[in-house]
Amino acid sequence: MQRAPDQDVTPRPTLDVRISDTSTGVLVHLAGELDTENASRFVEAVTRSLAAHAGREVEVDLSGLTFLDVAGVRALATVHDRATRQGARMRVRGLDATRLPAAAVLGLDQYLRARPARRDESAGPNPPA
Amino acid sequence: MTMRSDSGHSGYSHDLLVHHSDDELVHGTRAFVEQGLASGGQVLVHGSRDRVGLLRQELGAHPRLEYGFDEELYQAPTDTLFAYQRKLAEAGAGVDFWVTGTVPLGRDAAERAAWARYESAVNEALSAYSFRALCTYDARTLPGSVIDAARATHPTVSTDLTSRTSPEYVDPAAFLADPLAQVPGPPGSPPSLAITIHRLDQLARARHQVRTTARASSAVPQRSIDELLVAVNEVVANGLVHGAPPVQLSLWVDVTTLTCRVVDSGMSALDPVTGYRHPEDWGPMGLWAARQLVDELFISSPAEGGCSVLLTKT
Numbered sequence: 001m002q003r004a005p006d007q008d009v010t011p012r013p014t015l016d017v018r019i020s021d022t023s024t025g026v027l028v029h030l031a032g033e034l035d036t037e038n039a040s041r042f043v044e045a046v047t048r049s050l051a052a053h054a055g056r057e058v059e060v061d062l063s064g065l066t067f068l069d070v071a072g073v074r075a076l077a078t079v080h081d082r083a084t085r086q087g088a089r090m091r092v093r094g095l096d097a098t099r100l101p102a103a104a105v106l107g108l109d110q111y112l113r114a115r116p117a118r119r120d121e122s123a124g125p126n127p128p129a
Numbered sequence: 130m131t132m133r134s135d136s137g138h139s140g141y142s143h144d145l146l147v148h149h150s151d152d153e154l155v156h157g158t159r160a161f162v163e164q165g166l167a168s169g170g171q172v173l174v175h176g177s178r179d180r181v182g183l184l185r186q187e188l189g190a191h192p193r194l195e196y197g198f199d200e201e202l203y204q205a206p207t208d209t210l211f212a213y214q215r216k217l218a219e220a221g222a223g224v225d226f227w228v229t230g231t232v233p234l235g236r237d238a239a240e241r242a243a244w245a246r247y248e249s250a251v252n253e254a255l256s257a258y259s260f261r262a263l264c265t266y267d268a269r270t271l272p273g274s275v276i277d278a279a280r281a282t283h284p285t286v287s288t289d290l291t292s293r294t295s296p297e298y299v300d301p302a303a304f305l306a307d308p309l310a311q312v313p314g315p316p317g318s319p320p321s322l323a324i325t326i327h328r329l330d331q332l333a334r335a336r337h338q339v340r341t342t343a344r345a346s347s348a349v350p351q352r353s354i355d356e357l358l359v360a361v362n363e364v365v366a367n368g369l370v371h372g373a374p375p376v377q378l379s380l381w382v383d384v385t386t387l388t389c390r391v392v393d394s395g396m397s398a399l400d401p402v403t404g405y406r407h408p409e410d411w412g413p414m415g416l417w418a419a420r421q422l423v424d425e426l427f428i429s430s431p432a433e434g435g436c437s438v439l440l441t442k443t
Contacts, residue, residue, distance in 0.1 A: 014333040033333055033336075035332060035333065035362065036329055036332070036362075036366045037329040037330050037332055037333070067333075067336065067358070067359075067362075068359075069359055069362050069363060069366070070359075070363055070414055070415050070418050071366070074411065098352055098355075099355070101352075101355055101356045101359050101422055102359045102418060102422075105359075105418045105421050105422060106414070106418060
């Protein structure tokens with residue numbers, strides 16, 4: 001096996017966030033890779049949209065995600081908690097444990113289904129156990 | 130010298146019984162099981178099918194007594210360790226788990242050492258819970274090195290139903306430095322891939338290179354590659370944020386095994402047992418997640434500086 005030379009690693013855009021209005025609220029479609037580098041941009045984008053849709057439904061579609069890391073799982077939990085606090089109902093579609101192993105290890109699915117946000121933002125949400 | 134506590138909340142213990150006969154095994158196991166049941170705990174007896182058959186005959190049935198086979202519960206050390214942790218974390222306070230049995234003998238020296246490291250890591254990963262374990266080792270059949278390692282990984286040793294502090298016990302971080310732990314190093318061959326990462330916005334590209342290289346030259350399943358990618362991602366991000374850039378990533382690709390080494394340029398050492406304990410309230414969880422997604426993860430702090438993390442995945 002040949003040793004590859006030390007390679008330059010250049011950045012490239014990895015996440016596509018599309019937010020669209022639906023009859024009941026908003027649909028957030030994620031495509032690409034949600035990771036520690038772009039997680040905060042995703043949270044900001046959805047939070048802005050939530051402010052305009054208080055009390056409505058937020059559906060986050062993960063079926064186009066090819067990678068999710070621990071920071072991405074945190075971001076999804078944060079968005080869920082903010083939505084819940086604003087009286088919106090957040091649902092997630094396309095959360096596949098095999099494709100997104102970080103979500104499985106951190107128990108994101110159980111967290112989103114079982115734990116509405118109750119704590120204030122400064123303390124952070126409860127960890128997915 | 131301490132007798133096992135009879136109080137309602139039993140706390141943590143990880144006791145060793147080295148037995149020289151079936152009678153000695155049955156006697157010690159019975160005392161442990163009876164104590165667990167009397168204290169209101171959930172009790173599990175595990176081992177090989179033969180061993181569990183023998184104990185089942187001797188101990189009978191009870192609503193809070195469960196029997197399990199190692200071929201189901203003890204397939205891979207990391208999976209077993211975190212399955213116990215998940216079970217204990219989800220049960221919460223008020224449930225005491227009592228587990229007794231024989232950790233499987235690996236097929237070769239490397240597997241035996243991996244189970245010895247498991248026995249040591251239990252003391253870090255599970256000690257926050259109400260968890261009582263009595264590990265039984267058969268002196269008639271097990272190699273001496275396995276018994277030696279067991280004495281170094283169990284804080285207490287049981288003799289005649291009395292548990293005493295083990296003089297040979299060393300804590301999990303110290304055990305990893307012990308020759309008995311046989312911590313592996315990176316392969317001696319040149320890596321299949323070597324990358325230098327300076328910033329978080331270079332992570333995605335690095336992941337793609339790892340994925341492409343792993344796919345091209347190994348028969349490791351796609352699911353394993355995806356799990357390794359998340360683990361490596363967390364370790365590199367950790368090195369960039371908590372260590373210092375640049376981070377050197379090396380990947381060795383074998384038909385059946387992927388080995389990855391991540392070295393950061395930070396000045397401070399990282400505790401080799403970081404990531405075993407369940408995180409609290411959204412505390413750092415990158416290394417805890419990473420440990421669960423690979424076969425094993427080893428943290429070391431080389432003399433020349435930086436923090437080095439070796440990850441293996443089959």
